[in-house]
Amino acid sequence: MDYWWDILNLVLIFSIFAISLNLLVGYSGQVSVAHAAFGAIGGYIAAYLSTKTGLDFWPALAAGAFGAGLAGVLMSLPALRLSPEYLVLLTIAVSSIVLAIVGAVGELGGAYGMIATRAADLTPLPGGELLFPRQWVVPLLAFTALTYLICRRMGESAWGRVLRAIRDDEIAARALGCNVVAFKVVVFGVTSAFAGLAGVLLFYYNQIASPSVYGLDVSLKIFAMTIFGGLGNFLGSILGAAVLQLMQPMLEKIIQIDPGQAFLIQLVIYGLGLVVLVRVRPQGLLPEGFSLRGAIRSFKSNAATESASHAIAVAAMPLQDARCGAPAALPQQSPVILEVRGLSKRFGGIAACRGLDLDLQRGKIAALVGPNGAGKTTVFNLLTGALRADAGTIRLQGKEVRGLPPDVIARNGMVRSFQNVRLFGRMTAVENVMLGIRQLSGDWWCWPNGTRGGENLADLFLLPGVATRVERETREQAMEWLRLVGLAGVADTRAGTLSFGQQKLVSFARLLGTDADVLLLDEPASGIDSKWVDNILGLVAFMRDRGKTICIVEHSIHVVERLADTVFFMELGRITARGTIGELTSNPRLTEVYFGTV
Amino acid sequence: MSLEQVEQLAAAGIINGSFYALLGAGFGVILGVTGRFHYAFALTFTFAAYVTSVLETDGHLPFPLSGLAGLIAAAALGVAIERWIYRPLAHASGALSLLTIFISSLGLTIAGVNLITLVWTAFSRSITLIDVRPLHIEGVTFTTLDVLIVATCWLLIAALNATLSFTDLGRSIRAARGNPYLARIMGLEPDAIYLAVFAIGSLLCGAAGILDGARYAVQPNMGIRPVVFAFVVAFLGGTQSRPLVVGLAGLLIGLIESLSGLFVSPQWSSLVVFSVLFIYLVLRPLDLRAFRIQILSAMPDPARGE
Numbered sequence: 075m076d077y078w079w080d081i082l083n084l085v086l087i088f089s090i091f092a093i094s095l096n097l098l099v100g101y102s103g104q105v106s107v108a109h110a111a112f113g114a115i116g117g118y119i120a121a122y123l124s125t126k127t128g129l130d131f132w133p134a135l136a137a138g139a140f141g142a143g144l145a146g147v148l149m150s151l152p153a154l155r156l157s158p159e160y161l162v163l164l165t166i167a168v169s170s171i172v173l174a175i176v177g178a179v180g181e182l183g184g185a186y187g188m189i190a191t192r193a194a195d196l197t198p199l200p201g202g203e204l205l206f207p208r209q210w211v212v213p214l215l216a217f218t219a220l221t222y223l224i225c226r227r228m229g230e231s232a233w234g235r236v237l238r239a240i241r242d243d244e245i246a247a248r249a250l251g252c253n254v255v256a257f258k259v260v261v262f263g264v265t266s267a268f269a270g271l272a273g274v275l276l277f278y279y280n281q282i283a284s285p286s287v288y289g290l291d292v293s294l295k296i297f298a299m300t301i302f303g304g305l306g307n308f309l310g311s312i313l314g315a316a317v318l319q320l321m322q323p324m325l326e327k328i329i330q331i332d333p334g335q336a337f338l339i340q341l342v343i344y345g346l347g348l349v350v351l352v353r354v355r356p357q358g359l360l361p362e363g364f365s366l367r368g369a370i371r372s373f374k375s376n377a378a379t380e381s382a383s384h385a386i387a388v389a390a391m392p393l394q395d396a397r398c399g400a401p402a403a404l405p406q407q408s409p410v411i412l413e414v415r416g417l418s419k420r421f422g423g424i425a426a427c428r429g430l431d432l433d434l435q436r437g438k439i440a441a442l443v444g445p446n447g448a449g450k451t452t453v454f455n456l457l458t459g460a461l462r463a464d465a466g467t468i469r470l471q472g473k474e475v476r477g478l479p480p481d482v483i484a485r486n487g488m489v490r491s492f493q494n495v496r497l498f499g500r501m502t503a504v505e506n507v508m509l510g511i512r513q514l515s516g517d518w519w520c521w522p523n524g525t526r527g528g529e530n531l532a533d534l535f536l537l538p539g540v541a542t543r544v545e546r547e548t549r550e551q552a553m554e555w556l557r558l559v560g561l562a563g564v565a566d567t568r569a570g571t572l573s574f575g576q577q578k579l580v581s582f583a584r585l586l587g588t589d590a591d592v593l594l595l596d597e598p599a600s601g602i603d604s605k606w607v608d609n610i611l612g613l614v615a616f617m618r619d620r621g622k623t624i625c626i627v628e629h630s631i632h633v634v635e636r637l638a639d640t641v642f643f644m645e646l647g648r649i650t651a652r653g654t655i656g657e658l659t660s661n662p663r664l665t666e667v668y669f670g671t672v
Numbered sequence: 673m674s675l676e677q678v679e680q681l682a683a684a685g686i687i688n689g690s691f692y693a694l695l696g697a698g699f700g701v702i703l704g705v706t707g708r709f710h711y712a713f714a715l716t717f718t719f720a721a722y723v724t725s726v727l728e729t730d731g732h733l734p735f736p737l738s739g740l741a742g743l744i745a746a747a748a749l750g751v752a753i754e755r756w757i758y759r760p761l762a763h764a765s766g767a768l769s770l771l772t773i774f775i776s777s778l779g780l781t782i783a784g785v786n787l788i789t790l791v792w793t794a795f796s797r798s799i800t801l802i803d804v805r806p807l808h809i810e811g812v813t814f815t816t817l818d819v820l821i822v823a824t825c826w827l828l829i830a831a832l833n834a835t836l837s838f839t840d841l842g843r844s845i846r847a848a849r850g851n852p853y854l855a856r857i858m859g860l861e862p863d864a865i866y867l868a869v870f871a872i873g874s875l876l877c878g879a880a881g882i883l884d885g886a887r888y889a890v891q892p893n894m895g896i897r898p899v900v901f902a903f904v905v906a907f908l909g910g911t912q913s914r915p916l917v918v919g920l921a922g923l924l925i926g927l928i929e930s931l932s933g934l935f936v937s938p939q940w941s942s943l944v945v946f947s948v949l950f951i952y953l954v955l956r957p958l959d960l961r962a963f964r965i966q967i968l969s970a971m972p973d974p975a976r977g978e
Contacts, residue, residue, distance in 0.1 A: 105771070152954040158770060160953065162709070163907045166900060167949045174943035290900070298775050305768070341786040348779025349757065356765030356772045
């Protein structure tokens with residue numbers, strides 16, 4: 075019987091590895107094959123402290139998890155700007171370095187590792203010393219449950235929504251005001267700490283910490299468990315750990331031949347099993363978003379799809395009925411909300427922007443027009459921090475924002491849309507809009523994202539009531555915005571499956587959700603059906619009437635004519651004329667530059 | 673440290689480095705063109721060595737023939753894996769294909785290596801390429817086999833370089849590597865190019881396996897460490913670089929690994945190599961891909977049909 079208890083225990087320990095790796099790979103899209111190495115850091119810290127200094131189980135456990143978490147934070151720093159392929163390389167390097175160190179340091183037992191001098195002792199909790207596999211079952215169940223609950227809380231909340239946004243499109247996530255750096259650092263730290271916890275448990279369970287226990291092959295096995303179980307689904311990770319961990323003993327029981335041969339045959343079948351399983355279910359056993367409750371809900375909503383398509387066909391709700399956005403308390407402040415002076419940017423020998431000056435009037439619509447290649451989109455990239463300007467000042471409500479990261483600028487009230495929309499394709503329309511909405515707070519403990527609710531770990535774990543309330547309000551607001559653009563019917567449809575016109579409207583709703591004062595719209599009306607152009611233009615005018623300041627880049631003179639109060643004409647990286655559209659079109663030189671003919 | 677010691681270590685570094693260069697060039701052409709994390713490179717490596725060794729000792733085939741058979745076996749294995757495993761898997765798993773192919777490749781290697789052990793036992797075998805004699809030149813000792821290894825490695829890398837630069841096939845491969853989307857529009861068939869790339873990469877891998885088997889021993893798990901080095905060298909050299917550049921990165925790694933022996937004891941040498949890699953990744957001034965994405969962020973995206 076102990077045989078099966080032993081297998082169950084290993085399934086549980088590897089579930090901790092796989093669940094935490096899933097938070098990293100499945101939710102935030104950061105690929106790591108160093109998970110067992112972080113287990114090694116935890117395991118060796120505990121082994122060293124307990125054998126050399128006689129530390130008890132609990133403090134050793136805490137030290138191991140903390141040490142591994144700290145190492146994870148350190149690894150996240152170079153990982154921040156690496157693409158997935160290079161991240162694999164980085165984690166291979168980290169894994170090899172950790173293993174080389176523990177294998178070469180005599181104090182840590184070299185290649186043989188460190189043998190434990192005492193068993194795990196749960197005191198002061200009941201249970202005492204854990205000597206037999208069967209005694210381990212309950213504590214390990216508790217550790218696995220704890221890991222599952224914490225990772226699930228982080229993954230399936232506003233916090234996890236930001237992670238998934240980072241995974242799908244990091245640039246769009248930043249442009250909406252998500253502090254991508256902070257989220258990545260925290261997710262590396264937390265998942266590495268859990269790997270460290272599992273590593274400590276593995277040390278106490280095996281009573282030995284050696285390089286081979288935490289080798290690269292073990293990391294790859296954990297990785298396989300996670301992928302195979304299903305990325306973005308924690309139950310899947312437990313299932314994946316169970317299947318891969320059970321495969322060998324099962325085969326052992328089924329194929330009973332010469333033990334030496336049997337071991338090899340098992341491994342052959344195990345390897346082929348990986349190949350076949352990943353082929354049959356590439357999304358994993360339990361795909362992202364799968365849950366019993368969800369399955370029932372989607373069954374029920376089948377009936378609703380018809381009305382959804384109907385909702386798209388009908389026009390958006392009358393704008394005057396919209397409850398979104400309080401009517402502006404009209405400006406007592408300075409009429410210029412954005413003041414740009416001397417903005418310059420060179421790409422090698424090309425000056426994309428040279429000494430550009432631009433003022434946006436509060437509550438007005440400005441248009442940036444000019445021939446292709448004039449640098450209009452570059453200006454948006456510079457204003458929102460996506461590109462770093464070489465020189466100049468950008469004052470937003472009197473505050474200098476040049477040099478600030480894109481997410482900080484967004485939270486300061488200036489956001490932009492993208493010409494190619496950049497929705498988070500694997501998330502639903504309403505989730506996309508919810509990512510724009512956040513309750514900002516200046517309290518010190520809301521650092522670094524400056525938000526209340528589920529995006530704030532303190533609220534998420536310590537004030538669950540606040541997190542729930544904010545989440546509900548966010549969803550209501552997001553639905554309100556979707557209703558405004560006429561897409562409430564497709565709120566629960568994955569954004570990637572919507573038509574381009576619908577995606578454009580969702581991205582517009584997402585932008586409005588940020589509640590920013592300055593909206594930079596990159597070709598809001600391009601690429602969509604003409605019957606929706608009116609719709610979008612109506613929305614832009616509506617937002618202007620609510621006190622928003624808007625700047626559009628647009629090729630269609632008709633659009634500009636209808637909307638813009640002021641038009642800036644841009645050529646070769648600088649503004650060469652400004653005025654109303656009538657003034658500009660009556661200038662023969664400009665019309666020639668723009669249309670190529672008078 | 674004496675000058676003689678430095679020379680001896682440098683010679684060892686050049687020999688190992690040439691071997692890493694060959695591995696990196698073979699892995700790099702596969703990774704650069706197809707984007708597949710071909711972990712089963714380790715299996716190809718081992719398989720070629722076994723085929724050569726078995727034909728030589730059990731089949732009594734003379735060396736050039738047994739070696740040729742090993743190379744063909746390696747290329748065939750690589751092509752078969754691409755054709756019947758990776759390609760359908762890539763179609764089935766879409767955006768996740770990077771990860772699923774990696775897992776599949778891992779499973780193949782586990783299965784293949786143990787199958788080899790079942791068929792040919794775990795006892796180590798040997799390969800005799802030439803009559804191995806020691807050479808002493810200027811106080812540095814190496815063998816005739818070492819000379820053969822270095823020469824073969826660089827010959828193969830140069831051949832690959834020339835193939836990519838001067839032949840029609842090479843031009844197609846480079847086109848597919850630089851811009852797969854455009855290559856498809858121009859009528860190049862990526863599936864066929866991928867097969868060719870797997871054949872070429874696996875051939876180089878097989879050559880490395882045979883040389884390694886002749887230098888040390890033929891064992892079931894002989895490919896595990898080389899595949900990690902192949903991976904590292906291919907990335908360090910740059911996945912879009914020419915094979916000769918990747919080769920130089922391999923040589924550099926070999927020299928660093930070997931010359932670190934002057935300052936630290938041998939068990940630390942792999943730590944030195946991976947620390948260099950780590951530092952390189954930390955200091956990389958710009959991730960080119962991220963940079964490109966930023967520049968292109970607002971441009972229409974052809975893949976989305978705009």
